[in-house]
Amino acid sequence: MVAVWKRMRRERQIWLLCIPMIIWVLIFSYFPMYGLIISFEKYIPGKSMFGNWVGFDNFVRFFHEPDFLQILRNTLAISGLNLIFGFPAPLILALLLNEVKNSAFKKTIQSLSYVPYFISWVVVANILFMLLGNDGILNDILMKIGLIKEPMEFLTNGKYFWTILISSNIWKDMGFSAIIYLSAIAGIDKELYEAGRVDGLGRFGLIRHITLPGIRSTAVLLFILAIGNILNAGFEQQLLIGNPLTRDHYEVIDTYVYRFGVQLGNYSYGTAVGLMKSFIGLTLVVIANRLSRKYMQSSIL
Numbered sequence: 595m596v597a598v599w600k601r602m603r604r605e606r607q608i609w610l611l612c613i614p615m616i617i618w619v620l621i622f623s624y625f626p627m628y629g630l631i632i633s634f635e636k637y638i639p640g641k642s643m644f645g646n647w648v649g650f651d652n653f654v655r656f657f658h659e660p661d662f663l664q665i666l667r668n669t670l671a672i673s674g675l676n677l678i679f680g681f682p683a684p685l686i687l688a689l690l691l692n693e694v695k696n697s698a699f700k701k702t703i704q705s706l707s708y709v710p711y712f713i714s715w716v717v718v719a720n721i722l723f724m725l726l727g728n729d730g731i732l733n734d735i736l737m738k739i740g741l742i743k744e745p746m747e748f749l750t751n752g753k754y755f756w757t758i759l760i761s762s763n764i765w766k767d768m769g770f771s772a773i774i775y776l777s778a779i780a781g782i783d784k785e786l787y788e789a790g791r792v793d794g795l796g797r798f799g800l801i802r803h804i805t806l807p808g809i810r811s812t813a814v815l816l817f818i819l820a821i822g823n824i825l826n827a828g829f830e831q832q833l834l835i836g837n838p839l840t841r842d843h844y845e846v847i848d849t850y851v852y853r854f855g856v857q858l859g860n861y862s863y864g865t866a867v868g869l870m871k872s873f874i875g876l877t878l879v880v881i882a883n884r885l886s887r888k889y890m891q892s893s894i895l
Contacts, residue, residue, distance in 0.1 A: 630869055631643060632861060632865050633652055633865040633866035633869050634647060634648065634649060634650070634652070634866075635648055636862055637861050637865075639859070652865075656863075656866065661845065661850070664842060665845055665850050666847075668827065668846050669846040670825075672827040672828065673823070673826065674824070675756060675760045676760060676763055676827070677820055677821075679760055679764060680760065680763055680764050680767065680768075681816070683768045683771075684768050684771035684772040685775050685809075687707065687768055687769065687772040688772040688775035688779060689775075689779075691703060692779050692805070693801075704769070704776075706769075707768065707769025707770075707772065708769045708773075710766045710767075710768075715831050715834055718762055718766060718834075719831070722758065722835060726758065727748075727749060728745040728750075729745070733745040733746060733748075749837070750839045750840065751840070752842055752843035755836070755840045756843060758835065759828070759831060762831065762835075763828070774812060775812065775813075778812040781808075782809070786804050786808075787804060790803060790804050810890075814886050817886075818879060818882045818883050818886060819879070821878050822875045822876065822878055822879035823875060824875065824878060825847060826875070827847070827848070828846065829849060832845070832846060832848075832849050833849060836849075847867060851867050851868055852864075855868075
């Protein structure tokens with residue numbers, strides 16, 4: 595404890611600069627957490643938050659819901675597909691951009707890949723409606739070239755929903771996420787590449803033996819955090835792109851909490867489901883971190 599206090603005194607200027615952000619985090623991130631107690635009671639708005647305790651009834655209720663298995667399937671499927679296809683996408687993009695030697699072309703591609711991240715999901719949903727709707731551009735093109743005779747129901751057929759959702763997630767987030775990997779690549783010692791070329795390594799050899807090992811710790815860190823978000827399968831995109839015909843494929847835990855917890859006023863129930871999801875995510879992060887530390891000698895802490 596004495597050592598910590600001495601270090602804080604030595605770094606007091608930095609801590610003074612951090613005070614506004616620390617206060618902001620305490621007020622907006624930690625102080626509201628006292629409201630989690632309503633997950634263990636039957637809370638009625640306008641009345642006291644203490645007194646009407648029900649224990650774990652709200653948690654047990656979720657497991658007995660008729661749609662529980664379907665919601666769990668959709669959540670895990672969408673999150674799993676995002677992890678399988680979405681996690682390596684920015685890494686691949688960063689590796690490809692790193693191999694581009696034309697500076698102007700590289701900056702142009704980087705800028706274009708970043709733009710979708712700053713586009714609202716409302717705008718993205720409208721773009722999808724224009725492209726994939728029954729009267730959309732894609733159906734018009736397919737009908738004009740004779741591949742189909744009637745419009746395909748891309749947005750109203752559940753079997754297409756996961757593909758559309760995962761593709762739009764990758765398109766929207768890939769460029770921005772690649773910034774982290776590009777920063778990690780920029781920190782690799784250039785002399786390692788020169789030594790690799792002297793040893794006869796080609797481009798793929800340099801990527802395999804120098805670039806990938808050099809950014810392994812960054813990739814592991816991001817993967818551990820992604821594991822913790824395995825139950826965060828999205829919210830806005832499902833509500834905007836989904837419709838009653840695709841509900842069996844888009845309903846995830848977050849949209850379920852919104853409908854039953856917020857819209858119907860079941861605040862205690864919605865809080866309980868959200869708390870359970872957060873607890874599972876924290877548990878997965880801890881497990882993934884320990885496994886990474888044991889087998890890859892790399893971890894968050």
